[in-house]
Amino acid sequence: MNKIYKKYKFDFPVIIAFVVFVGSSYYYHYNPGISIFEHNFWSFIKEMLFALPVMFILVGLFDVWVSKEKVQKHIGEASGVKGIMLIMLLAFMQAGPLYAAFPVAYILWKKGTSAKNIFIYLSASSIVKIPMLAFEIGFLGIQFSILRIMISIPVFIIVGTIMGKYFTKNKLEIKNG
Amino acid sequence: MIAIIILTAVLTLISFVFDRKKTLKGIKKGMMMFFKILPTLLSVIIIVSIVLYLVSDEVLMKYLGKDAGLGAYVSAAVIGSVSIIPGFIAYPLAGILLKTGVSFSVLSVFITTLKMVGVLTIPIEARFFGLRTAIIRNSLSFIGAILVGGSMALIFYYI
Numbered sequence: 001m002n003k004i005y006k007k008y009k010f011d012f013p014v015i016i017a018f019v020v021f022v023g024s025s026y027y028y029h030y031n032p033g034i035s036i037f038e039h040n041f042w043s044f045i046k047e048m049l050f051a052l053p054v055m056f057i058l059v060g061l062f063d064v065w066v067s068k069e070k071v072q073k074h075i076g077e078a079s080g081v082k083g084i085m086l087i088m089l090l091a092f093m094q095a096g097p098l099y100a101a102f103p104v105a106y107i108l109w110k111k112g113t114s115a116k117n118i119f120i121y122l123s124a125s126s127i128v129k130i131p132m133l134a135f136e137i138g139f140l141g142i143q144f145s146i147l148r149i150m151i152s153i154p155v156f157i158i159v160g161t162i163m164g165k166y167f168t169k170n171k172l173e174i175k176n177g
Numbered sequence: 178m179i180a181i182i183i184l185t186a187v188l189t190l191i192s193f194v195f196d197r198k199k200t201l202k203g204i205k206k207g208m209m210m211f212f213k214i215l216p217t218l219l220s221v222i223i224i225v226s227i228v229l230y231l232v233s234d235e236v237l238m239k240y241l242g243k244d245a246g247l248g249a250y251v252s253a254a255v256i257g258s259v260s261i262i263p264g265f266i267a268y269p270l271a272g273i274l275l276k277t278g279v280s281f282s283v284l285s286v287f288i289t290t291l292k293m294v295g296v297l298t299i300p301i302e303a304r305f306f307g308l309r310t311a312i313i314r315n316s317l318s319f320i321g322a323i324l325v326g327g328s329m330a331l332i333f334y335y336i
Contacts, residue, residue, distance in 0.1 A: 014220035032230065040226035044273055048218070053211050054185050060207025061192055064199050097263065099298045102305045123318065126292050131210065132264035137181065139272025140284065144329075148285065151328050155321040156293075163314055177304050 055134030068093050087117045091124035101125045109174040116164025123156030241279045249283045257290030282330030293322040
């Protein structure tokens with residue numbers, strides 16, 4: 001319980017204060033309060049509460065059928081197009097911010113992944129995160145997501161290739177933080 | 178939206194036929210993720226709702242809307258490159274801005290720079306890759322993000 005409270009120590013007070021605020025706004029007919037709730041909050045949230053659980057079920061199913069560990073196991077030995085596909089899949093499954101991907105990049109480097117694939121991994125994991133796709137589609141629409149991903153993939157393969165060439169040519173190393 | 182619901186239903190059914198236990202585990206996992214994110218999502222939307230009530234549409238449109246012209250894209254690219262906003266905050270925010278009248282084109286520049294460029298995380302990146310590499314990678318990513326955002330802006334502008 002304490003752990004849950006700590007994790008959301010900012011969120012719970014905000015939610016409780018908002019519930020009290022909206023409740024009393026209705027009770028005292030305080031128009032700005034009613035307007036914030038009806039015109040802003042409710043119109044923003046109503047689709048999400050319906051759409052997000054559905055999308056998260058998709059994410060959960062994906063996670064049990066294609067686990068991160070399974071993908072990671074095959075990356076070391078794979079190269080060429082298959083290697084790029086695997087590294088992209090692993091990157092897409094990466095959750096969290098970009099800097100969470102740096103330690104993973106170091107481990108992949110130690111395992112013998114090429115510099116080019118490491119940089120493709122970095123860009124790919126910042127461009128598409130499967131858990132975050134639910135949010136993107138929910139708020140901006142599937143057309144936006146597909147378009148963004150389709151245009152981004154060739155761009156980050158090019159960036160990854162340039163970076164890989166630069167990295168190998170200068171005989172650079174990835175350090176452990 | 179309906180397409181996603183149908184897709185999820187069909188995939189869940191197929192998954193269920195192949196492996197009942199795995200399917201239930203996946204659904205449970207997904208729901209757990211949803212509930213874990215729900216308090217933060219609610220509080221973010223509450224704050225955004227209040228801020229948008231206080232900041233008038235005119236002010237918002239002046240910096241990010243049609244009135245700002247090309248300036249809106251510059252603001253979006255700069256804000257996107259410098260800030261570190263997690264996706265579950267950035268997307269609701271983008272969705273709400275879209276409803277208030279900010280165009281898809283400006284939002285694509287914002288989202289792509291936000292995702293691909295991390296000026297503030299360069300010091301962390303440098304510890305792993307070296308400063309030179311980190312700077313070159315972020316500069317290339319910035320060019321890439323402008324290319325992606327720019328092409329999307331053009332596409333959204335014409336459809």
